[in-house]
Ligand SMILES: Nc1ncnc2c1ncn2[C@@H]1O[C@H](COP(=O)(O)OP(=O)(O)OP(=O)(O)O)[C@@H](O)[C@H]1O
């Protein structure tokens with residue numbers, strides 16, 4: 001137990017990196033996903049096609065391959081990224097694909113009458129999106145977006161394969177240096193679970209608040 | 216009639232959805248201050264005509280002039296100038312929808328000031344002042360900060376009327392403003408519209424409410440199968456209609472109230 005107790009600081013550090021990876025990629029992916037959703041519903045065929053291909057590629061290939069491709073492949077093209085930025089880049093691109101579909105679903109679920117009410121008073125397309133459609137779409141998509149966040153938190157464990165010293169990698173090294181694999185991975189798993197429990201509660205509160213907002 | 220007296224002039228409007236020809240050469244002129252009621256059986260094209268007047272629907276052919284600004288529907292579709300012209304006409308022709316279409320994430324007042332602030336670019340404090348005055352005008356001062364979810368249907372529609380007024384439009388277009396309401400809530404909305412008429416507001420109203428139409432209309436337009444069959448003063452239209460289609464339509468209406476499925480059978 002002593003050996004494991006000694007590992008607490010490094011486990012905490014791993015947890016911090018995991019949270020950093022998850023939150024940063026989620027925030028960046030949120031905005032990128034928004035832009036992709038806009039392209040997807042745009043009336044410009046080229047933008048629309050690009051968005052469709054983007055989503056299809058990033059959803060249709062394993063995240064692990066994307067991670068390795070970015071980390072090991074980009075240097076071949078002369079782009080050298082250290083492990084953490086390269087992982088964040090991949091997670092951002094990957095979650096943007098999913099989030100864009102959540103946004104699109106939310107936008108499509110907004111009643112046609114809302115577009116018409118805004119349009120009939122001479123509101124421009126972009127202003128209608130910002131003032132009328134997005135606020136409602138976001139509310140509709142909140143549960144799906146929350147689930148995405150939680151899934152992403154777990155997906156960050158794949159960053160361990162490109163030497164990012166996040167929770168999973170820490171657990172692995174603690175396990176191999178102490179030969180207490182069971183404890184190391186159970187603790188790491190418990191920490192993921194804890195982080196996501198906090199996120200779930202946050203999601204719950206947010207959904208409840210959004211439910212009240214219209215009344 | 217000088218052009219100053221004309222609020223809307225629509226000429227030769229055609230509109231098809233796929234193979235279905237819904238408007239077949241419709242001409243309509245609405246003078247400033249005039250209240251035009253449009254009646255007709257279900258599927259006649261009444262809603263489509265209103266939506267075309269606001270350019271929410273673009274006619275396939277014809278032209279629409281509002282206050283000297285003309286959109287010609289044969290012209291090129293997607294130029295920047297054309298979009299601006301269309302928006303300009305939409306600002307001047309406010310719509311009141313059967314389903315209200317209030318913005319659910321905004322309060323009553325926010326609904327009313329949305330257009331003034333974000334379309335007409337009025338300063339916020341001024342827009343709020345005007346918005347409060349308009350809510351008072353439809354009797355909803357105390358609902359200022361309620362979201363639509365907390366309002367009755369009649370109250371929602373009155374907010375929608377205030378929202379339309381806030382655009383200071385040339386004309387307000389109403390599409391069956393009381394059809395989605397329980398009978399006991401209709402009177403308050405009809406009263407609000409009558410008040411606007413008394414103040415000289417130009418309006419085009421699609422409605423099945425015969426008593427209301429009789430009282431408020433300067434002219435009744437009867438549509439059937441994509442055509443305007445008849446334009447009459449309400450006294451002639453309701454008491455002594457020339458057309459047999461109108462006679463049977465009115466008979467059905469007074470027998471059974473608005474019953475779209477029956478009307479079509481006539
Ligand atoms: N967007 C659309 N796409 C296809 N068909 C449409 C569309 N809008 C209307 N129509 C059809 O056009 C015809 C006329 O519709 P419209 O809504 O203008 O009739 P209306 O006179 O308002 O009828 P009601 O009294 O039932 O409201 C109908 O047959 C309708 O099904």
Ligand SMILES: [Mg+2]
Pocket residue numbers: 261262263390
């Ligand atoms: Mg209709």
